[in-house]
Amino acid sequence: xxxxxxxxxxxxxxxxxxxxxxxxxxxxxxxxxxxxxxxxxxxxxxxxxxxxxxxxxxxxxxxxxxxxxxxxxxxxxxxxxxxxxxxxxxxxxxxxxxxxxxxxxxxxxxxxxxxxxxxxxxxxxxxxxxxxxxxxxxxxxxxxxxxxxxxxxxxxxxxxxxxxxxxxxxxxxxxxxxxxxxxxxxxxxxxxxxxxxxxxxxxxxxxxxxxxxxxxxxxxxxxxxxxxxxxxxxxxxxxxxxxxxxxxxxxxxxxxxxxxxxxxxxxxxxxxxxxxxxxxxxxxxxxxxxxxxxxxxxxxxxxxxxxxxxxxxxxxxxxxxxxxxxxxxxxxxxxxxxxxxxxxxxxxxxxxxxxxxxxxxxxxxxxxxxxxxxxxxxxxxxx
Numbered sequence: 001x002x003x004x005x006x007x008x009x010x011x012x013x014x015x016x017x018x019x020x021x022x023x024x025x026x027x028x029x030x031x032x033x034x035x036x037x038x039x040x041x042x043x044x045x046x047x048x049x050x051x052x053x054x055x056x057x058x059x060x061x062x063x064x065x066x067x068x069x070x071x072x073x074x075x076x077x078x079x080x081x082x083x084x085x086x087x088x089x090x091x092x093x094x095x096x097x098x099x100x101x102x103x104x105x106x107x108x109x110x111x112x113x114x115x116x117x118x119x120x121x122x123x124x125x126x127x128x129x130x131x132x133x134x135x136x137x138x139x140x141x142x143x144x145x146x147x148x149x150x151x152x153x154x155x156x157x158x159x160x161x162x163x164x165x166x167x168x169x170x171x172x173x174x175x176x177x178x179x180x181x182x183x184x185x186x187x188x189x190x191x192x193x194x195x196x197x198x199x200x201x202x203x204x205x206x207x208x209x210x211x212x213x214x215x216x217x218x219x220x221x222x223x224x225x226x227x228x229x230x231x232x233x234x235x236x237x238x239x240x241x242x243x244x245x246x247x248x249x250x251x252x253x254x255x256x257x258x259x260x261x262x263x264x265x266x267x268x269x270x271x272x273x274x275x276x277x278x279x280x281x282x283x284x285x286x287x288x289x290x291x292x293x294x295x296x297x298x299x300x301x302x303x304x305x306x307x308x309x310x311x312x313x314x315x316x317x318x319x320x321x322x323x324x325x326x327x328x329x330x331x332x333x334x335x336x337x338x339x340x341x342x343x344x345x346x347x348x349x350x351x352x353x354x355x356x357x358x359x360x361x362x363x364x365x366x367x368x369x370x371x372x373x374x375x376x377x378x379x380x381x382x383x
Contacts, residue, residue, distance in 0.1 A: 008055045012076070016051035019083045020044060022090060027111060050075040054364060066162045073163075077365040078122055080327070084369070085118035125327075125367025130168075132175070132360055132373040137344055138381070139353050141315045143295045145382040146262030153181035153212070154376040156301075156320025157359030159223065160203060161192035164361075169206045172360060172375075179377055182213045182261070186248065187320045188221025188270060188301030192363065195227060195234045198242055207246030214261055218248040221301040221321060222272035223363075229276050251299065253281040255289040263295040266314075271302045287312045295382060303356050306339050310352035316380065317354045324358035324371040331370055342371075 024040070057072030089110055153176050160169070176184060191198060198204070210216050220239070227234045240250045249256070251267020258265065266287075269280040283298075290296055292313035300309075303319035324342035325331030334341040338356070345354040357376045362368070 009052060012051040012055065013048070015079065015083045016047050019079065019086055020047050022086045023082070023114070026086070026089060026114060047079070050079050069161070070163045073364060073366050077125065077367045078118070080365060081121035081125065081367070081369075082114075082118035084121055085114050088117060089114045121369065122367065125365075125369050128368040128372045129362055129366055130373070132172075132375050134175075134179070135357070135374045135376050137353075137355060137376070137378045139316060139378060140381045141295050142351070142383050143293060143315065144262070145295050146260065147182075148382060150182045150261060150263070150380040150382075151180065152183050152185060152297075152318075152376075152378040152380060153179055154185045154187060154318050154320075154355065154357055154378065155360050156187040156318075156357045157189040157221070157323060157361055157363070158186075159189055159192040159359075159361040159363050160198050161194065162197050164192075164197060164201070164203075166201060166203075166206065169203055173206055173209050175375060177209070177211045179375075180213075181377075183265075184210055184212045184216040185297075185299055185318050186216065186218040187299050187318050187357070188219050189223040189320065189359075189361075189363075190218065190221070190243070191224050191227055191239070193223055193227040194231050195239055195242055196231075204242055204246035207243075207248060210247070214258055216246075216248045217251055217256075217265055217267060217299065218243050219251050219267040219299045219301060220270050222270050225270055225272050225276065253286065255286055263297060264290050266290070266296065266298045268298070268300040271300075271304050283308055283312060283314075295380070303338050303340055303354060306345065306347075306352075306354050309354075310347045310349075314352055316378070317352070318376075319354065319356045320359050322356060322358070323363065324356075326358075326362065326368055326371055327365065328370040 020043070024043070053072035054076035057069040092110065155172070155176065158169075158172070207216070224239055228236055228239065240252070243250050251265065253267070253269045255264060255266050257263075268283070268286070271280070273280050290313070295315050296313060298309055298314045298317040300317060300319055302321045303317070306317070309317050322334045322338060322341050325334045339345065340354045340356050342356050342358050345356075346352070355376060355378060358371050358374050360373055360375060362373070
């Protein structure tokens with residue numbers, strides 16, 4: 001992950017310098033001189049420190065695992081929102097110059113617009129991240145099961161860490177129970193990195209309050225494995241034990257057949273295990289345990305490959321990981337990386353469906369811009 005911190009630091013500094021120079025230009029117009037002498041030095045100190053607060057909180061979480069990441073994420077989110085705000089202001093200024101051929105440094109109107117727009121983006125981003133919507137899909141499967149219909153609720157990318165509140169998880173459980181699901185599928189990155197917050201805050205007892213008719217199934221994402229590899233107190237079995245204490249069935253390259261509903265469920269280990277010198281079972285190996293004439297559901301955290309599941313007879317594949325980009329322009333990046341970066345994809349023959357959720361939680365800044373947190377509800381109808 002060393003490369004991540006380097007890229008993140010460079011990007012953060014670029015954002016800070018652009019925001020700094022352009023906002024000084026905006027507020028120093030017409031000799032207003034808000035940023036001069038000591039005030040300018042203090043401004044740059046706050047801005048540059050704040051721009052590195054996000055990666056700093058990740059790198060030095062051993063110093064403070066609550067207040068440092070909480071403040072760092074909020075400060076960086078504010079800087080990011082005001083960065084987008086100054087881009088809009090500069091666009092307005094450029095358009096005015098291009099049309100009227102005069103510099104637009106009129107001061108107060110644009111200054112007020114800059115401040116209001118930055119705060120609106122921040123508050124709106126908090127709302128989009130903390131108020132998940134319910135997304136519904138209908139899928140017809142041309143195979144018989146022991147039931148005519150199933151209601152599946154998918155949760156993914158909750159990213160539980162030291163700043164996750166009990167209210168946040170309790171509210172999630174209440175929302176899901178109100179949907180009266182037959183199954184709950186949790187498709188990875190339930191933990192952010194460490195298992196300790198999940199255990200210390202007794203989240204297992206809250207997850208155990210989920211009330212699906214046929215059970216809750218959970219798989220690992222890349223962040224569970226990051227935590228296992230980097231945190232000495234985490235192990236594969238300790239994470240499994242913690243999830244099972246929450247009345248969740250853990251599938252890690254496993255296949256189960258539920259005789260109550262008549263469906264197969266495959267839970268794959270995450271794609272990232274390859275980076276740690278481990279292997280995961282191939283999908284073709286797991287499919288040898290399947291009767292493809294019966295409905296088969298695949299849980300795979302990262303939607304890396306949609307071709308193979310479609311060829312092998314998977315009916316529905318549930319994934320997360322992408323966060324739908326979470327913050328623009330990462331939305332464009334994930335769009336270019338995945339065949340289905342978010343939402344529903346159906347194969348040309350109509351027999352395979354991929355569902356990718358933007359996730360219930362967050363990673364990093366506590367905001368979403370041009371995306372929204374969600375709970376996915378799928379109505380499966382069988383032959």
